[in-house]
Amino acid sequence: xxxxxxxNEQLAAIIAPQGNLLVSAAAGAGKTAVLVERVIRKVLDGPxxxxxxxxxIVTFTEAAATEMRQRIGAALGRALxxxxxxxxxxxxxxxxxxxxxxxxxxxCLKIIRRYFYLLDLDPGFxxxxxxxxxxxxxxxxxxxxxxxxxxxxxxxxxxxxxLDCYGATRSDDNLKELVLEIYxxxxxxxxxxxxxxxxxxxxxxxxxxxxxxxxxxxxLMNYAAQTLDTAGSVLKQAVYYASLPAGPAKYLPxxxxxxxAIENLAEMARSGSWDDLRIALDFSFERLSSIRKKDNVDxxxxxxCTSLRNNAKKMINDLKGxxxxxxxxxxxxxxxxxxxxxxxxxxxxxxxxHRFELAKRKQGRLDFADLEHYAL
Numbered sequence: 001x002x003x004x005x006x007x008n009e010q011l012a013a014i015i016a017p018q019g020n021l022l023v024s025a026a027a028g029a030g031k032t033a034v035l036v037e038r039v040i041r042k043v044l045d046g047p048x049x050x051x052x053x054x055x056x057i058v059t060f061t062e063a064a065a066t067e068m069r070q071r072i073g074a075a076l077g078r079a080l081x082x083x084x085x086x087x088x089x090x091x092x093x094x095x096x097x098x099x100x101x102x103x104x105x106x107x108c109l110k111i112i113r114r115y116f117y118l119l120d121l122d123p124g125f126x127x128x129x130x131x132x133x134x135x136x137x138x139x140x141x142x143x144x145x146x147x148x149x150x151x152x153x154x155x156x157x158x159x160x161x162x163l164d165c166y167g168a169t170r171s172d173d174n175l176k177e178l179v180l181e182i183y184x185x186x187x188x189x190x191x192x193x194x195x196x197x198x199x200x201x202x203x204x205x206x207x208x209x210x211x212x213x214x215x216x217x218x219x220l221m222n223y224a225a226q227t228l229d230t231a232g233s234v235l236k237q238a239v240y241y242a243s244l245p246a247g248p249a250k251y252l253p254x255x256x257x258x259x260x261a262i263e264n265l266a267e268m269a270r271s272g273s274w275d276d277l278r279i280a281l282d283f284s285f286e287r288l289s290s291i292r293k294k295d296n297v298d299x300x301x302x303x304x305c306t307s308l309r310n311n312a313k314k315m316i317n318d319l320k321g322x323x324x325x326x327x328x329x330x331x332x333x334x335x336x337x338x339x340x341x342x343x344x345x346x347x348x349x350x351x352x353x354h355r356f357e358l359a360k361r362k363q364g365r366l367d368f369a370d371l372e373h374y375a376l
Contacts, residue, residue: 108375225269238308246298250289
């Protein structure tokens with residue numbers, strides 16, 4: 001085959017060994033050509049070449065899949081014209097029509113149609129478009145709502161409690177949308193039911209547990225550490241400007257003290273408790289020394305320095321007010337109050353999901369998320 005002129009980056013992507021590989025490039029940079037070349041080399045070169053129908057090549061659109069198939073066919077055709085007696089090349093061209101070059105959902109659909117009997121599906125099922133799936137969803141949701149209202153008509157119950165927590169004064173649309181949003185998000189997980197049950201458990205606080213014992217509590221502490229690291233880096237940039245000739249050198253003592261304090265806070269976020277960090281965050285940035293005309297300070301350097309320091313102050317204040325503004329015990333008590341509502345909400349989402357699946361099966365319909373889950 002003729003060898004196109006590949007850039008170093010393109011060639012690296014083409015010949016990279018087996019394993020996970022992420023290629024990022026702008027439109028028109030030749031990503032498709034690189035992928036075609038990688039496929040061709042896997043099919044033709046090396047000690048263990050792979051038949052084209054043993055590869056899965058996934059694209060975003062059917063049009064892109066068609067283009068990819070055509071390009072691979074053209075590349076194989078060019079190779080065959082240079083090696084006309086090559087039986088392996090002839091075999092690859094014959095196998096090309098059955099190769100899996102498609103969108104992800106088309107590939108999933110192919111698997112499901114082949115093994116529908118393992119899923120107890122009607123072989124005549126059709127894929128619902130978004131509008132049809134949304135209509136079925138709404139019908140199921142309204143039916144579920146009516147049943148829950150009827151069950152709690154005479155006296156309040158868990159559903160009424162949930163409405164009090166998350167409904168609006170004159171409408172229950174907020175709760176309906178919440179159920180749909182949680183259901184849709186759960187479907188982005190490989191095992192939605194398991195994810196929903198685990199998500200609910202994140203609100204149950206065992207006696208004596210700390211916030212940092214929970215995944216999201218640790219995530220917030222990590223977020224604090226990263227934010228504090230960034231604030232420290234911003235102040236170090238301010239030190240750079242203050243240290244330049246004609247820079248506001250009078251600011252340096254304050255900046256060095258603040259950098260040291262923030263580094264200690266970052267370490268506390270990595271190894272300390274929630275309340276230790278919350279209390280330690282309540283420190284003040286001292287007023288900077290006054291800059292007088294006789295100090296001969298460049299106004300631009302002064303402005304850069306103060307702007308950077310203000311940015312660092314805002315990061316600290318946002319952490320102090322938005323994330324770590326309340327004691328740990330207050331948050332634990334609030335979680336205890338929320339946990340029962342989360343259990344009810346989880347049950348409601350699970351029941352909706354069960355009924356939605358039954359309704360789709362009854363109508364012989366699958367949605368796009370079904371294609372992924374049934375294939376899995």
